[in-house]
Amino acid sequence: MASLQNERTKKLIFMGFKELLNNKAFSKITINEIAEEAMIHRSTFYTHFDDKYDLLRQYLISQRIDSNFDNNEFFRHPFTTIATINKQNLLPIFKSQNKDSEFRTGFFQFVMDTVMSINSDKSELDKFFFIGRIKAINLWIDETHQPYNPFEDFEYLDKIFQTGKE
Template structure:
């Protein structure tokens, strides 16, 4: 019974968190707001999550788990694969939050965790090179003020990922 109650509470937190992400940037969202939106006590939040970054990571992971996500597709075209994770629910949130540095940091950590947890025959070196290429593209966009949004221009960025050319 306690397990079912924990799942229900997490779902309420996810729903409240998702609603908040449609209204304000991730960096401005507080734990108190998340707890209020989920109709729980602040201490209940900390029973399930370490902080809002942990919540973001677990929420994204739940969306990935509920989708048709395939690691092979992810390694072949990562930006498109991410964009299609639970497309109807997640993609609008990713687009809204794409300019928030804290959100991008949390999202990149989700990417790292997903790649490192992969159980395929990829070597650690393959995984780190993959992560490096994703990070390099994001840094290129950010530092050179490229007009690309990883959550909107995913087809183009997959071409950059494959070829290393603009």
């Protein structure tokens, strides 16, 4: 019974967190706001999560699990696969959080964890090079003020990922 209660509480926290992410920058969201939105006590939050970064990671993992995430497709088209993870729930969040550097950092950590956890014929070194190419494209967008948004221009960014050319 305690397990069901824990799952229910986590679900409430996820729902409250999603609502906040749709309306406020991740970097501005506080634990008190998350607890209030989920109708739980602040200490209950810490029973389930270390901090809001842990919540973000676990929320994204739950969304990936609930989606039709295809490991092979991910290695061929990473931007499209990422942008379409549970598209109905996450794409609006991705679009609203795109400029928040704390969210992007947490999201990139989720991508790294995902790549490293995938069982495939790729070596650890290949996986790190894969991660590096994704990070390089995002850095190129940020540092050179490219007009691309990884959550809107994902098909074009996959083309760059595959060819190395704009």
